[in-house]
Amino acid sequence: MFVDWSMKFCFCSLPFSQPAKSGSVSGTRGSSLSLVHKPRPSVPMRFCSTLPLALCALSALSLLVSFFVRARGPRRAPAPAPAPAPAPAALEAPPSRRYESSPSPSSIPSSWHDDVSLVTVNDVSSSWHFNATLAESIRKDVLRFLDPERDMFLLQREVKPGVRIPYILNRGHFATVTRTVHSLLPSAPLLHGRRFATCALVGNSGILRGSHCGSEIDRHDYIVRCNMAPVTPFKRDVGIRTDFLTMNPSILPRYYGGLRNATLRDRFVARLRALGKGIFWIPAFMVPPERRWVDAVTDLIAHEHLSLHPAMPSLRLMHAVRGYWLSNHVDIKRPTTGLLMYTLFTRFCRQIHLYGFWPFHSDTEGRPVPYHYYEVMSYSYYSRSSPHAMPLEFQALHRLHELGALRMRTQACT
Ligand SMILES: *[C@@H]1O[C@H](CO)[C@@H](O)[C@H](O)[C@H]1NC(C)=O
Numbered sequence: 001m002f003v004d005w006s007m008k009f010c011f012c013s014l015p016f017s018q019p020a021k022s023g024s025v026s027g028t029r030g031s032s033l034s035l036v037h038k039p040r041p042s043v044p045m046r047f048c049s050t051l052p053l054a055l056c057a058l059s060a061l062s063l064l065v066s067f068f069v070r071a072r073g074p075r076r077a078p079a080p081a082p083a084p085a086p087a088p089a090a091l092e093a094p095p096s097r098r099y100e101s102s103p104s105p106s107s108i109p110s111s112w113h114d115d116v117s118l119v120t121v122n123d124v125s126s127s128w129h130f131n132a133t134l135a136e137s138i139r140k141d142v143l144r145f146l147d148p149e150r151d152m153f154l155l156q157r158e159v160k161p162g163v164r165i166p167y168i169l170n171r172g173h174f175a176t177v178t179r180t181v182h183s184l185l186p187s188a189p190l191l192h193g194r195r196f197a198t199c200a201l202v203g204n205s206g207i208l209r210g211s212h213c214g215s216e217i218d219r220h221d222y223i224v225r226c227n228m229a230p231v232t233p234f235k236r237d238v239g240i241r242t243d244f245l246t247m248n249p250s251i252l253p254r255y256y257g258g259l260r261n262a263t264l265r266d267r268f269v270a271r272l273r274a275l276g277k278g279i280f281w282i283p284a285f286m287v288p289p290e291r292r293w294v295d296a297v298t299d300l301i302a303h304e305h306l307s308l309h310p311a312m313p314s315l316r317l318m319h320a321v322r323g324y325w326l327s328n329h330v331d332i333k334r335p336t337t338g339l340l341m342y343t344l345f346t347r348f349c350r351q352i353h354l355y356g357f358w359p360f361h362s363d364t365e366g367r368p369v370p371y372h373y374y375e376v377m378s379y380s381y382y383s384r385s386s387p388h389a390m391p392l393e394f395q396a397l398h399r400l401h402e403l404g405a406l407r408m409r410t411q412a413c414t
C-alpha cells in the first residue's frame with residue numbers, strides 16, 4: 001500500500017522485535033559506527049588529514065584565487081534573491097548545520113537488502129548489562145549539540161501570533177503561527193529538571209505482536225509512544241500507560257477521517273483524554289501539507305479543555321539531532337521520531353529501554369513482521385526515495401544496545 005511521505009517522516013515505528021531467539025544478528029558487519037566518543041576534529045581538519053598537507057594548502061590557494069577572479073570578473077545580472085526567512089533569529093541557529101556537509105560516509109553498505117539474516121540480534125536478556133558510564137557520556141555528548149530541556153519545546157515567548165515560520169524540511173514554505181497554536185504553546189520547558197530512572201520508548205513495529213511486553217513496558221517510570229499508536233486493544237503486548245505521545249498531523253486524514261464528523265472527532269478526543277496530563281508533542285513545522293491538520297488538532301485541543309500538555313518542537317531540534325548522529329558517523333537525512341525521542345530522552349532518563357523497533361519484514365526466524373503492530377500495511381525500508389534510513393538507525397541503536405548504553409528489546413518479554 002502506498003504510504004504518504006509525511007507518514008513515513010514521522011513514524012516512530014522504529015520497529016523492533018519480539019522473540020528473536022538466540023538469534024545473532026550479524027548486521028554489524030562493516031559497521032564502523034563509532035558511537036563511543038572521541039573528540040571529533042572539525043570538518044576541515046578531517047578533510048585535511050586525509051590529504052597530504054601540501055595538497056590541502058594548494059586547494060585552499062586555488063579557492064582563494066577563484067574567489068578573486070570571481071570578485072573581479074564581469075558582473076552578472078543579479079540573481080533573484082532567495083525568499084527571506086522572516087522567523088526570529090533565535091528560532092533558527094541550528095549550530096550543527098556545519099556538520100551537514102561533512103563527508104561522513106554511511107557505515108551501512110548500500111547493498112543492504114531487506115533481509116533480516118543480515119542482521120544479528122543478540123538480545124539475550126540475561127547478558128545485557130547497563131553501562132552507566134557510557135550512557136552518561138552519550139548524554140553529555142548530545143548536550144554539545146542541543147539541550148533537550150530547552151530545544152524539545154517551542155515556547156510561547158519564542159514566537160508571536162502571526163509570525164511566519166519556514167518549514168524545517170521545506171524552507172521555501174512558511175507556516176503562520178495562529179493565535180490558537182500560540183495559546184497552546186508552553187510558557188516554560190515542560191520537562192525541566194525531570195529525571196527518570198527508567199524510560200520506555202515504544203516504537204510501532206509489528207514485532208511487538210505477541211510479545212507480551214505490555215506489563216514490562218508499563219512498569220517503567222516514563223513511557224514515550226509515537227504517532228498516536230492505539231494501545232487498548234493491544235494492551236498485553238504494548239502496555240497502556242503513556243506519558244509522552246507524539247503525533248504526526250498526517251494521521252488525521254489517515255486514521256481519523258480528517259475529523260470530518262462527530263464520531264471521528266469523539267474517537268480522537270477519547271484517545272487524547274487517555275493521555276491524562278501527559279505531553280502531546282506535535283511536530284507541526286516540518287512539511288507544508290501538514291498545516292491544515294495541525295490547525296484541526298489545535299482547534300480541537302483548545303475547545304475540548306483537555307488536561308494534556310500540548311507541545312511542538314523547536315525549529316532547531318531536527319538539525320541538532322542530525323548533527324549529533326552525523327558526528328558519530330550515522331548519516332541520517334531525516335531522523336525518525338523514534339531516533340529523535342531516544343536522542344532527546346538521554347537527557348531525562350538514566351536508562352532507556354526500546355520496544356517495537358524492528359525495520360525488517362521478517363523476524364530472525366523468518367516469520368513476517370507487519371510494519372505496525374496495529375494494522376496491516378507494507379512499507380519499503382530500503383527505498384532510495386524514503387526520507388528515513390531505518391535499518392541504519394536500527395543498526396546504530398542496536399550497537400548501543402550491545403555496548404550497554406540502552407536496552408533494545410528484540411525478544412518476547414516473559
Ligand atoms: C562502559 O563504557 C565505557 C565507555 O565506552 C568503557 O570504557 C567501559 O569499558 C564500559 N564498561 C563496561 C563494563 O563494559
Ligand SMILES: *[C@@H]1O[C@H](CO)[C@@H](O)[C@H](O)[C@H]1NC(C)=O
Pocket residue numbers: 257260261262263264
Ligand atoms: C463518520 O464518518 C465515518 C467515516 O467516514 C463513518 O463511518 C461514520 O458513519 C460517520 N458517522 C456519522 C455519525 O456520520
